[in-house]
Amino acid sequence: MSAAVGILIWAKQAGLIANLRSHLDALQQQGGFRLSRSLYFEALATAGEHE
Secondary structure, three states, X not given: OOHHHHHHHHHHHOOOOOOXXXXXXXXXXXXXXXXXXXXXXXXXXXXXXXX
């Protein structure tokens, strides 16, 4: 797992961000950050955000 994704998961678990999905989407769309589909969904599952 990438460090940036790990930090976002930590922030979600600490209550610093409301949801992880919007932040992952922003990283990809605005920041040009590339995440595999499996990492994206693994991060959401780890943060408790299931489809």
